[in-house]
Amino acid sequence: MQAVSAVLPFRVNDYVIERLIDPESVPNDPIFQLTFPQRGMLDEEDFRRMRDLVAKGAPEAEIKLAADEIRGRLNPHPGGQMELNVSRLDGEVVAGIQHKYQETVLFFPSQGQTCHAYCSYCFRWAQFIGDADLKFASREVDHLVNYVKDNPQVSSVLITGGDPMVMKTPVLRRYIEPLLRAKLPNLQSIRIGTKALAYWPYRFTEGGDADDFLRLIEEVKAAGKHFALMAHSSHSRELEPKMARHAVERVLNAGAVIRCQAPLIRKVNDNANVWAQLWRRQVQLGMVPYYMFVERNTGAKAYFEVPLARAYKVFTEAYSQVVGLCRTVRGPSMSAMPGKVVVDGITQVAGEKVFVLKFLQGRDPKWVNRVFFAKYDPRATWLSDLQPAFGGERFFFEDALREALAESARRS
Numbered sequence: 001m002q003a004v005s006a007v008l009p010f011r012v013n014d015y016v017i018e019r020l021i022d023p024e025s026v027p028n029d030p031i032f033q034l035t036f037p038q039r040g041m042l043d044e045e046d047f048r049r050m051r052d053l054v055a056k057g058a059p060e061a062e063i064k065l066a067a068d069e070i071r072g073r074l075n076p077h078p079g080g081q082m083e084l085n086v087s088r089l090d091g092e093v094v095a096g097i098q099h100k101y102q103e104t105v106l107f108f109p110s111q112g113q114t115c116h117a118y119c120s121y122c123f124r125w126a127q128f129i130g131d132a133d134l135k136f137a138s139r140e141v142d143h144l145v146n147y148v149k150d151n152p153q154v155s156s157v158l159i160t161g162g163d164p165m166v167m168k169t170p171v172l173r174r175y176i177e178p179l180l181r182a183k184l185p186n187l188q189s190i191r192i193g194t195k196a197l198a199y200w201p202y203r204f205t206e207g208g209d210a211d212d213f214l215r216l217i218e219e220v221k222a223a224g225k226h227f228a229l230m231a232h233s234s235h236s237r238e239l240e241p242k243m244a245r246h247a248v249e250r251v252l253n254a255g256a257v258i259r260c261q262a263p264l265i266r267k268v269n270d271n272a273n274v275w276a277q278l279w280r281r282q283v284q285l286g287m288v289p290y291y292m293f294v295e296r297n298t299g300a301k302a303y304f305e306v307p308l309a310r311a312y313k314v315f316t317e318a319y320s321q322v323v324g325l326c327r328t329v330r331g332p333s334m335s336a337m338p339g340k341v342v343v344d345g346i347t348q349v350a351g352e353k354v355f356v357l358k359f360l361q362g363r364d365p366k367w368v369n370r371v372f373f374a375k376y377d378p379r380a381t382w383l384s385d386l387q388p389a390f391g392g393e394r395f396f397f398e399d400a401l402r403e404a405l406a407e408s409a410r411r412s
């Protein structure tokens, strides 16, 4: 484990160990798989190399060098984030803001780029660790406000990380209040993406800072904006502890909506009954099922990935056994370079077995809700593995995407 965690850093807390993991079922326990590094996450060769370094007590610098090299090969910046999602104000690149879909701006506050515990499949926090400037940058907030002001098509700000709920409420306030004070008529909703309901529900229940967060929700509401927690919700186990249910109740009572999303992960939740139970539990508690994602092409993907064909099957079997109230969920969806693409069906068209794919979100809004077809491939795990059906040479969006990449290369 030490060898793996030198490459994919590991963090867990007492709450996760004591309340979420069932010690009797380790190592197969889903929350154990979700949080603890596993040998299979590294290539055999990489694993041996790290294990030998750790075993012979190699100097830290040498271990770090090897770890950096392995990490570099794990595609830490998937989906063209580095090239394509940059946002500009007066022609200058603005750090901490990603703008991919017309309506929504992603904001990465520099102080929210870590998490209460780390998901073993996630690489996101690693994109920021080390190069984040941890002192509060008020300029960041000015940029965000100006960006939303200058882009009237933006109606939603999604604060993300890492987990922004690692920030104390006064810090969160310094990001959110300027958005409210600016009275931006186009801004209709503020969202925070978080795993804290699962990993650290005390954030919403214990002490003055938790109370203060509930007041902040009320302030957003009083300013006439919608407030949503985008809860990363992987397994119904996370919603069993009394503390977690209490946290959900408090956040809802303050006037927020909680929308739930998570990737489909082998060994964690690759089972239709697990998802059906998860969605039922969410609805029972007043939360709204929102997205089932396909594990993206980063980090230890080979260990966690589920083929698209299987993801579709799991989704369909789960979806077909729940009440309509749960069917607000969409998936399985890939957050790929051109957009969020859902596997909407597997069928035969003109004698050819195909995936029916559809854009839920597109880099170009004209792509949204557009259906397209790919050759069925039982092993494919990502959009980039797929070929157009019916002998087509490329998907309809590929030329435009290539153009956008070339354009961003010219600009940088």
Ligand SMILES: *Cc1c(COP(=O)(O)O)cnc(C)c1O
Pocket (backbone or CB within 6 Å): 098, 100, 101, 104, 105, 106, 158, 335, 340, 361
């Ligand atoms: C998913 C996502 C959003 C939010 O999309 P919604 O469908 O509005 O929830 C915004 N930006 C990026 C880059 C995303 O991946």
Ligand code: SF4
Pocket (backbone or CB within 6 Å): 114, 115, 117, 118, 119, 122, 123, 124, 125, 161, 162, 163, 194, 195, 232
């Ligand atoms: S909580 Fe979110 S950002 Fe943090 S490790 Fe898990 S998936 Fe990644």
